[in-house]
Amino acid sequence: xxxxxxxxxxxxxxLFFVILTGSGCALLGHQFGKQTDAHAEDIINRIQAFNAQxxxxxxTAELMLARGFRNQKYKIAWAAQSPNRLRMTLLMSGHPVETxxxxxxxxxxxxxTGTHKPHSAVSTDPDLDPxxxxxxxxxxxxxxxxxxxxxxxxxxxxxxxxxxxTVFASQSFSSEIQEWVTNESGRxxxxxxxxxxxxxxxxxxxxxxxxxxxxxxxxxxTIKDGAQNVIKIYLKNIMPNIPVKESVFRLxxx
Numbered sequence: 001x002x003x004x005x006x007x008x009x010x011x012x013x014x015l016f017f018v019i020l021t022g023s024g025c026a027l028l029g030h031q032f033g034k035q036t037d038a039h040a041e042d043i044i045n046r047i048q049a050f051n052a053q054x055x056x057x058x059x060t061a062e063l064m065l066a067r068g069f070r071n072q073k074y075k076i077a078w079a080a081q082s083p084n085r086l087r088m089t090l091l092m093s094g095h096p097v098e099t100x101x102x103x104x105x106x107x108x109x110x111x112x113t114g115t116h117k118p119h120s121a122v123s124t125d126p127d128l129d130p131x132x133x134x135x136x137x138x139x140x141x142x143x144x145x146x147x148x149x150x151x152x153x154x155x156x157x158x159x160x161x162x163x164x165x166t167v168f169a170s171q172s173f174s175s176e177i178q179e180w181v182t183n184e185s186g187r188x189x190x191x192x193x194x195x196x197x198x199x200x201x202x203x204x205x206x207x208x209x210x211x212x213x214x215x216x217x218x219x220x221x222t223i224k225d226g227a228q229n230v231i232k233i234y235l236k237n238i239m240p241n242i243p244v245k246e247s248v249f250r251l252x253x254x
Contacts, residue, residue: 040157043167047180047188051147051215051240056081059145059238063090065133066230076233080145084124084138085249088145098132101251107138108251135202135225144233147217147240149188150204152178176201187216200226215240 056079063074074097078088089099096112108120109131116131129135140150154169169178177198181190192203208219217238223231 036156037158040159040167040169043159043182044151044154044157044169044180046186047149047167047182048151050149050188051217054082054146054148054215054240056242056244057146057238057240058242058244060236061238062234062236064230064232064234066232067133078145079244079248080142081244081249082142082146084142085244086138086142086145087248087251088141090132099251100128100132100138101249102126102138103246103249110251133229134223134231135229136223144204144221145238147215147238149180149191149206151180151191152176152193154178200224202226212238213240 058079060077065072074090080086085104086102090097099110101108107123110118125137125139143150157169166181175196177194179192193201202225205222206218221233
């Protein structure tokens with residue numbers, strides 16, 4: 001009797017919570033449901049297939065970082081290989097500021113301005129925010145530089161009837177919710193990672209698509225975090241599937 005009463009009490013509390021939170025709970029309700037929407041999973045598979053044939057790239061870009069009232073402009077040059085090999089240098093006024101190099105197992109950060117000492121660590125997918133003020137994992141930055149759309153592991157996917165162009169996904173025992181927004185042609189124009197209260201952890205917006213070597217690539221990539229810090233990457237030149245020597249991703253300089 002006590003166990004039945006406790007269960008009914010939980011159900012009443014949960015129902016009351018649903019009534020109070022309204023549509024916001026619809027997102028969480030799907031998140032913790034046992035079923036994965038096959039249609040939603042199919043959409044995500046198509047999103048992840050976008051430019052999946054690109055395995056390497058080299059290029060240059062302009063990067064603008066806005067934090068509060070402070071704006072900084074850089075140029076970046078990179079060589080990248082899927083899923084987590086990268087050599088990228090940020091330059092300001094033609095002078096190198098920061099270099100990151102990842103072999104896929106080791107990652108090295110070098111400040112050319114003395115901001116921090118050269119640092120190497122065993123890591124396949126580090127958080128880049130402490131080093132280059134980009135709130136992404138290394139593999140997510142590599143995806144962007146290959147013209148792809150990032151995505152984290154998930155075991156549940158769903159769509160909401162009122163948002164047919166948006167698909168959501170989550171992973172068991174994680175409070176993060178992923179969101180992809182597609183346009184009329186099915187092309188992804190926004191990817192966000194949200195917390196359980198639907199607050200943005202970070203988001204990526206794609207615009208100004210162009211053709212290069214039979215691939216459709218985004219010219220402008222905008223990244224925002226929860227504090228409204230903004231990063232804009234304007235891809236000036238990108239060479240997909242160009243040969244890259246393995247030694248490029250090793251860095252020992254200071």
